[in-house]
Amino acid sequence: QVLMQADLFLTKLTSMCERSTEKGSMWVTMKRSSMKCQARLKKMASKGEPGEYRCLVCATDGKRNISTSVGK
Numbered sequence: 001q002v003l004m005q006a007d008l009f010l011t012k013l014t015s016m017c018e019r020s021t022e023k024g025s026m027w028v029t030m031k032r033s034s035m036k037c038q039a040r041l042k043k044m045a046s047k048g049e050p051g052e053y054r055c056l057v058c059a060t061d062g063k064r065n066i067s068t069s070v071g072k
Contacts, residue, residue, distance in 0.1 A: 002067075009057070009068035016061050028059045033069070 004012070013028075020026040033056040058067040 004066060004068050006068055006070065009066055012064075012066045013059050016059060016064065016066070020061055024061060026059065026061045028057065031056045031058075 016026055032053050054072075055070045056067060057070060058065065060066075
């Protein structure tokens with residue numbers, strides 16, 4: 001899944017909402033993500049470095065999937 005820039009994500013999310021009000025459903029999910037593999041996270045933890053977590057926001061209407069990553 002390809003991550004979009006926040007502005008493009010919001011534009012596509014708005015159009016997806018407009019389509020779903022006429023017919024259908026839409027789901028938006030959020031998940032905490034480090035955007036790194038588990039091995040790299042364990043290596044950073046062993047060195048005492050804090051892991052940087054971001055929020056992964058995904059939306060789907062069953063046909064299209066869009067996603068973006070949001071920092072703190």
